Amino acid sequence: DAGVTQSPTHLIKTRGQQVTLRCSPKSGHDTVSWYQQALGQGPQFIFQYYEEEERQRGNFPDRFSGHQFPNYSSELNVNALLLGDSALYLCASSFRVGTEAFFGQGTRLTVV
Amino acid sequence: AQTVTQSQPEMSVQEAETVTLSCTYDTSESNYYLFWYKQPPSRQMILVIRQEAYKQQNATENRFSVNFQKAAKSFSLKISDSQLGDTAMYFCALPPEQGGSEKLVFGKGTKLTVNP
Numbered sequence: 686d687a688g689v690t691q692s693p694t695h696l697i698k699t700r701g702q703q704v705t706l707r708c709s710p711k712s713g714h715d716t717v718s719w720y721q722q723a724l725g726q727g728p729q730f731i732f733q734y735y736e737e738e739e740r741q742r743g744n745f746p747d748r749f750s751g752h753q754f755p756n757y758s759s760e761l762n763v764n765a766l767l768l769g770d771s772a773l774y775l776c777a778s779s780f781r782v783g784t785e786a787f788f789g790q791g792t793r794l795t796v797v
Numbered sequence: 798a799q800t801v802t803q804s805q806p807e808m809s810v811q812e813a814e815t816v817t818l819s820c821t822y823d824t825s826e827s828n829y830y831l832f833w834y835k836q837p838p839s840r841q842m843i844l845v846i847r848q849e850a851y852k853q854q855n856a857t858e859n860r861f862s863v864n865f866q867k868a869a870k871s872f873s874l875k876i877s878d879s880q881l882g883d884t885a886m887y888f889c890a891l892p893p894e895q896g897g898s899e900k901l902v903f904g905k906g907t908k909l910t911v912n913p
Contacts (some may be wrong), residue, residue, distance in 0.1 A: 718900060727801075727888050728842070735911060741900055762838070782806030788834075788842035 689789035697795045706761040708793045710778030717759040723771040771796045799824045803904035818874045818907045820889030833874045837885040879911045
């Protein structure tokens with residue numbers, strides 16, 4: 686079992702550009718959540734996908750959007766990148782609601 | 798709104814000794830989970846231990862145990878016989894009100910260094 690896999694591991698983008706991050710959930714999991722972790726901070730919840738729909742959303746602007754595919758994998762898209770979007774982006778998967786979440790190793794996004 | 802507070806930004810301990818990391822929280826829920834996660838330099842967030850609020854007994858996982866005081870809203874993590882591999886960031890977390898356990902509110906973390 687490969688666990689939760691995220692790609693790419695590192696990414697450098699220019700302010701104003703758009704970026705797409707990808708996540709494959711752990712085998713058997715159908716729910717994917719995304720978190721943003723700024724340097725020296727705890728992760729902040731962005732949104733959660735289940736059955737290909739956004740089910741819950743944290744306090745993030747509409748520049749942050751996502752998608753879940755029929756195979757349960759997910760993408761996080763960020764438009765009009767700001768310097769403040771530089772962070773580690775973590776994906777977590779679980780089976781339905783109320784069960785343990787397993788995290789990937791994250792994507793380190795640097796906006797210059 | 799739920800809050801999680803970790804008041805120790807950094808801690809260090811000698812190998813084989815015991816260390817306790819503190820966490821306090823605020824929630825209006827009566828039944829909830831509490832979690833401690835470990836994030837080593839590899840960046841992957843790993844669940845260390847989980848406590849269900851309705852259970853009186855403190856959770857234990859090998860060298861890791863918690864001191865859960867529901868009335869005081871305190872949830873500390875004790876690491877016994879510390880090992881070099883325990884060096885990591887440790888985050889206390891709980892689900893928000895009416896949320897599933899995968900939507901978590903994290904504290905700011907405690908950086909633990911285990912010295913040889």
